[in-house]
Amino acid sequence: MTSSAKDIEGALAPAQTVLVVSHMRPDGDALGSTLAFARHLERLGKSVHTWNEDGMPEKFRYLPGSERITPPPSEPRAFDAVVAVDTSTRDRLGSCLDAISHAPLWINIDHHISNEGYGDLNLIDPSAPAAGQILFEYFESLGVALDEIMAGNLFAAISTDTGSFQYRGTDGRTFHAAARLVEAGVNVSALSQKMYDSHPRRHWNLLRHTLNTAQFLCQDRLAVFAVSRAEMAAMGALPEDTEGLITHLRAVEGVVVAAFYEELKDGMIRISVRSKNPSVNACEICQQFGGGGHPLAAGVRLRGSLEAVMEKFNATLCHEIERGN
Amino acid sequence: MTSSAKDIEGALAPAQTVLVVSHMRPDGDALGSTLAFARHLERLGKSVHTWNEDGMPEKFRYLPGSERITPPPSEPRAFDAVVAVDTSTRDRLGSCLDAISHAPLWINIDHHISNEGYGDLNLIDPSAPAAGQILFEYFESLGVALDEIMAGNLFAAISTDTGSFQYRGTDGRTFHAAARLVEAGVNVSALSQKMYDSHPRRHWNLLRHTLNTAQFLCQDRLAVFAVSRAEMAAMGALPEDTEGLITHLRAVEGVVVAAFYEELKDGMIRISVRSKNPSVNACEICQQFGGGGHPLAAGVRLRGSLEAVMEKFNATLCHEIERGN
Numbered sequence: 001m002t003s004s005a006k007d008i009e010g011a012l013a014p015a016q017t018v019l020v021v022s023h024m025r026p027d028g029d030a031l032g033s034t035l036a037f038a039r040h041l042e043r044l045g046k047s048v049h050t051w052n053e054d055g056m057p058e059k060f061r062y063l064p065g066s067e068r069i070t071p072p073p074s075e076p077r078a079f080d081a082v083v084a085v086d087t088s089t090r091d092r093l094g095s096c097l098d099a100i101s102h103a104p105l106w107i108n109i110d111h112h113i114s115n116e117g118y119g120d121l122n123l124i125d126p127s128a129p130a131a132g133q134i135l136f137e138y139f140e141s142l143g144v145a146l147d148e149i150m151a152g153n154l155f156a157a158i159s160t161d162t163g164s165f166q167y168r169g170t171d172g173r174t175f176h177a178a179a180r181l182v183e184a185g186v187n188v189s190a191l192s193q194k195m196y197d198s199h200p201r202r203h204w205n206l207l208r209h210t211l212n213t214a215q216f217l218c219q220d221r222l223a224v225f226a227v228s229r230a231e232m233a234a235m236g237a238l239p240e241d242t243e244g245l246i247t248h249l250r251a252v253e254g255v256v257v258a259a260f261y262e263e264l265k266d267g268m269i270r271i272s273v274r275s276k277n278p279s280v281n282a283c284e285i286c287q288q289f290g291g292g293g294h295p296l297a298a299g300v301r302l303r304g305s306l307e308a309v310m311e312k313f314n315a316t317l318c319h320e321i322e323r324g325n
Numbered sequence: 326m327t328s329s330a331k332d333i334e335g336a337l338a339p340a341q342t343v344l345v346v347s348h349m350r351p352d353g354d355a356l357g358s359t360l361a362f363a364r365h366l367e368r369l370g371k372s373v374h375t376w377n378e379d380g381m382p383e384k385f386r387y388l389p390g391s392e393r394i395t396p397p398p399s400e401p402r403a404f405d406a407v408v409a410v411d412t413s414t415r416d417r418l419g420s421c422l423d424a425i426s427h428a429p430l431w432i433n434i435d436h437h438i439s440n441e442g443y444g445d446l447n448l449i450d451p452s453a454p455a456a457g458q459i460l461f462e463y464f465e466s467l468g469v470a471l472d473e474i475m476a477g478n479l480f481a482a483i484s485t486d487t488g489s490f491q492y493r494g495t496d497g498r499t500f501h502a503a504a505r506l507v508e509a510g511v512n513v514s515a516l517s518q519k520m521y522d523s524h525p526r527r528h529w530n531l532l533r534h535t536l537n538t539a540q541f542l543c544q545d546r547l548a549v550f551a552v553s554r555a556e557m558a559a560m561g562a563l564p565e566d567t568e569g570l571i572t573h574l575r576a577v578e579g580v581v582v583a584a585f586y587e588e589l590k591d592g593m594i595r596i597s598v599r600s601k602n603p604s605v606n607a608c609e610i611c612q613q614f615g616g617g618g619h620p621l622a623a624g625v626r627l628r629g630s631l632e633a634v635m636e637k638f639n640a641t642l643c644h645e646i647e648r649g650n
């Protein structure tokens with residue numbers, strides 16, 4: 001049962017202290033949506049905190065007001081309400097969860113189809129290509145005038161989560177939102193340059209590494225690449241630098257599924273999966289192993305050596321490609 | 326003096342045979358605009374031809390109706406009117422020009438600031454980020470209902486020429502056009518997959534070559550790469566495969582100007598220049614050598630060996646970067 005913007009606004013009305021949070025390893029939609037909603041609540045006179053397990057990654061510092069996002073404190077805190085955006089399960093909040101000592105009201109605003117509605121009020125719209133799109137419509141339905149901070153964050157959220165207005169779910173609503181956000185003050189080219197046209201040199205090195213080491217398997221329908229911790233360290237690369245690399249593999253003609261294997265600090269292997277064919281459902285494949293996401297873009301973390309995990313998961317992916325084609 | 330859509334529509338009314346053409350080495354805007362306007366004229370009952378010096382490159386075959394674009398015939402032909410779209414000077418039509426024996430009416434619809442208005446009627450709007458945007462507004466102002474062929478081509482024209490809604494000139498008008506084109510039947514994700522997410526494997530090889538051979542000069546503010554004919558041949562790459570490679574260089578943090586040098590069949594070196602800083606005007610730099618384009622994206626062709634041209638032009642670029650910064 002999905003709540004309306006009006007319901008949520010009403011429920012939040014008495015709250016004085018509100019925490020806005022989103023998922024670990026945040027992307028532009030998670031952070032932009034956090035900042036836009038936090039700004040909205042602040043304009044209503046509330047005391048607002050914004051946390052993310054990973055704090056504010058360097059690459060998203062272009063988001064207006066980004067400095068307010070911090071990692072959660074070590075001492076748990078109480079809030080009148082918690083608003084989770086772009087977060088399919090409560091677990092994805094990571095260490096933020098442990099830092100909330102008390103919160104009588106949970107609001108859950110998300111576009112992941114796998115979201116089961118863990119909030120007291122839930123606004124879930126899987127047809128929206130970004131949580132930022134849901135928030136844009138939330139504000140529009142309430143007649144909230146967007147300031148530049150809100151507009152910039154919502155534009156960045158929508159743009160980054162749609163791959164710059166390309167992915168499934170991008171429709172007339174999305175372009176309508178973009179047009180209105182421009183009217184509210186977004187400078188598209190200046191913001192886009194920060195979002196897409198300004199990667200550190202180490203990102204370039206990482207892309208080169210990807211292109212030089214990628215493998216084409218399963219009759220060239222599966223493209224995969226991997227980076228070990230040692231390779232990341234040798235290139236001086238940060239975890240956030242790997243974002244977007246997989247799109248280069250997916251873009252090769254004939255490739256149905258692209259996968260990226262990344263060795264994490266905790267010894268887990270983080271797998272990102274992108275499918276170009278709706279009959280090969282990346283979300284369902286990842287869910288088999290305890291992960292989740294969207295039909296064409298999903299992920300999962302597995303324990304094991306990079307080689308062993310790759311061998312096992314590649315075999316699964318090839319099997320699913322053969323079944324789906 | 327810019328003519329209105331109504332003026333142009335009136336001037337074209339008596340024409341029975343019309344040729345729609347665009348510039349050599351066509352991009353998505355040139356071809357999409359050609360096809361959209363040809364379709365419009367055809368729906369008005371005219372006999373319409375569509376030529377391009379390079380015919381229809383394989384990578385743009387996704388454009389609706391693409392099969393109608395051919396190279397010009399060897400025997401010159403007469404037309405009642407010629408409509409040139411996205412073409413800054415008549416010369417850029419290349420061999421199409423020689424194949425027109427007679428044309429009493431020239432229409433020139435373009436968004437290049439360097440366009441001097443070579444038509445009998447000219448509709449030039451440098452504020453439009455694509456010729457396709459001008460045509461969208463042309464049709465909108467006349468109340469022309471767009472069919473799927475027109476909508477798909479206009480969307481592709483606007484999307485490709487704005488770098489997927491990112492470059493300077495992308496504004497509320499652009500997103501408004503995109504929203505209307507979606508309403509007219511464009512499937513954004515399906516079309517975007519064809520535009521951006523489907524490169525032949527040889528393109529991947531070329532990108533790898535680029536990343537492995539690029540040089541960072543002028544205190545890392547100038548990034549350049551080159552491909553010789555021999556290297557292109559060894560990779561089985563086509564001229565059209567080089568499009569977009571330069572964006573990877575431009576995207577590196579600290580790079581102000583990116584340049585790409587490509588050895589052509591005729592022994593000329595084709596130089597593409599991209600600037601991230603408006604005070605380093607790529608168009609003016611290229612104009613010094615007889616080229617042209619836009620302030621942040623321009624090009625020129627020079628005679629000489631790849632090495633000699635690079636040395637000379639890199640020095641000019643570095644000089645301009647030092648002057649502009």
